[in-house]
Amino acid sequence: MPNDEILLNLENINKVYPGAQPVHALIDINLIINKGEFIAVVGPSGSGKSTLMNVLGLLDAVTSGKLYYLGQETSKWDEKQKAVFRNREIGFIFQAHLLLPEFTALENVLMPAFIARTINHSLEERAKEILTIVGLGDKFYVKPKSLSGGQNQRIAIARALMNQPSVVFADEPTGALDQKTGNDIYNLFRKINAEENMTFIIVTHERSLAQKADRIIEIVDGQIVK
Amino acid sequence: MRFYELFIAFRYIKANLKQSIIITTAVSIGVAIIIWIPSINLSFMDDLINRTVSSAPNITIQKELDTFETNKELFAEKFKGENLLLTDQVLTRKRKIKSSRRIIQQIKNIEQIEAIAPFAEGQALLIRGGEERGVTIKGIIPEELKIIDIEKDMVKGRIRNLTINDIVIGQTLANKLKVDMGKRVKATGVSGIPISLKVVGIFNTGLRAKDEYQAYVNLRTGQQLLNIKTDVSGIGVKVKDIYKADETADEIRTKTGLYVTSWMEDNKQILDQLNRFKLIILFINFLIVSSAATSITSVFIMLVAAKSKEIGILKSMGAENKSIMVIFLSQAVFLSFIGYFIGLLGAKLMIMGYSNLLESSGETMFSTQVPEFKINTAYAVLAFFYSIFTSILASILPSYQAAKLKPVEAINA
């Protein structure tokens, strides 16, 4: 049954945020994502896009349903296994950049490698290379608070790519950037996707960008409509 | 990077300098006081014990006080209304050992015994010109100096090789009698026959009781003054381990059948008091540690709250729970380590300051000399473990809470 091509398999995923008025944010999601796909996720505000990304990124638990990564059911994993998997296989770019303010751009990008306890002298070279690609070749030793929102988002992108994950989740990564930079980033994602067969799942509001994806998933009120 | 947790921890220490300083200060104040209080007090106690132990033989052998004990009431009746000196004189006369040589032979092989010296001690009157003072006169042999180190307190002259015409007195007594080295005083004891003695030495022990009321003479002179012929009033013993004095006294008692006392029995009240005092110090330390711990905990709770977003970010990148824990615990351990050494330095300065204060004010309760204050090593070591242990204890809960944060919740917090 396990198909080598399948990266992610969702079976009847439901997510309810508990509370006085529980929010049923994801309703019976069934979805298969193959390795190397480049997917755009679209939908109105509050439809559940971020929730889906968090669930897929193993950052949040599902209420019911099953989530398979490479044929393995993830609800059986303990915290440590999930942490190791996040570190090695997942790159995450949040809606807000979420950098560590006490560390320089370079250190922020290196952090996933530090956490992996990788000891490799070319690490720093690689981090600098990625930063240069996202247009921050001259900001290695600058801390986030001295940089613009767009620049910080690009650091976050570089950081997501650092450990060469098998999948990158990006929650409106280019929302804070101007159109040209947004386009450049998008093209960069496509390039890496083509060269390294890295899977990309990107939430976006911009139809023009979504059009460039292999597949568009549209969510409305917690359900996949397309 | 193999220990990225420490890399992050040190960066946080640097970035949150204010909190780091608060924690370090809390630890160092706690440590300084934890070390300072016992060091001062135990120095006083040690000093008191040293003076006590060195001012009298570790063990004193006397004849059974039968005569006195059984006739106590009779004595009391007889000397009603008269001063204590007289009672002491009667006592002195009864306290005699005839065969001191035989007794010394009997006990000299006891393992703990280091030195033995018979003495003749009793009340006497010293007269010089118009001045006269009642003193305790002690007739000694050179071996006595091994039992009580009088030599270290000599400020003038000598105490060795006393002839039967020599006397050594305390500084205060010398001042009161207005005598100095080489001058003569007249001594009268129970015998009633005055003897002229030459002052050949003056000592200053710092103990008021000794410096004003004690005089040393040759054993023969003492025997003559007290009118006890070749008897002695007691035999002093020095032991190797002063805290084994009680056991050794028991051994001597069973061997000789004589009345034997040790410094520990004689000073039981002081020793008990000191032990109680040590307990109080421990309790005070406990209070200090708890208050330091409380402030450290609250700082850490704030620290973790302020950092919850970053904890979420680290977790989203795959940082494990135990790594988050290590990041916060290692900050606590490192800061308390620094705090400890600052506190140790603080304790040293406070001890020096206190010592100077005492010296400038002159006298203390028990003596005219300020004891030498030293950092109490046991408490310094204890404070080290206290500080590390406390900071771990104080930060473990907040760190654990940090580790348990769910990534999404932390990020959205």
Ligand SMILES: Nc1ncnc2c1ncn2[C@@H]1O[C@H](COP(=O)(O)OP(=O)(O)OP(=O)(O)O)[C@@H](O)[C@H]1O
């Ligand atoms: N932590 C939470 N607790 C309770 N309800 C939540 C929580 N997070 C999201 N929701 C609710 O779940 C629903 C889906 O939210 P989600 O953030 O996934 O939407 P979204 O599609 O990402 O929206 P946007 O485009 O504005 O980012 C919304 O109704 C939201 O209010």
Ligand SMILES: [Mg+2]
């Ligand atoms: Mg969203």
